[in-house]
Amino acid sequence: MGSLQGQNVVVVGGSRGVGRSIVKAALSEGATVLAVARGADALKELSWEASGVKTLV
Structure with missing residues (x-):
């Protein structure tokens, strides 16, 4: 992935599996990330594992 510095990324299904990996990768590239999923837990x-991620249930 290229640099995402200054970009906003929304990941639907971001709490598990591939979505979770995408969230972490985007954060590591400097993006502001909103992870959306049905499971609040x-x-x-x-959000504890990946500081800086914003979440929406």
């Missing part, structure tokens, strides 16, 4: 866990 999984999103809360993600």
Whole structure:
């Protein structure tokens, strides 16, 4: 992935699996990330693991 510095990224299904990997990759490239998913618990866990991610249930 190229640099995402200054970009906004929305990941639907961002709490598990491939979506979770995309969230972490985008964060590492400097993007502002919003992870969207149905499971509040999984999103809360993600926000602890990946600081800076914003979440929406």
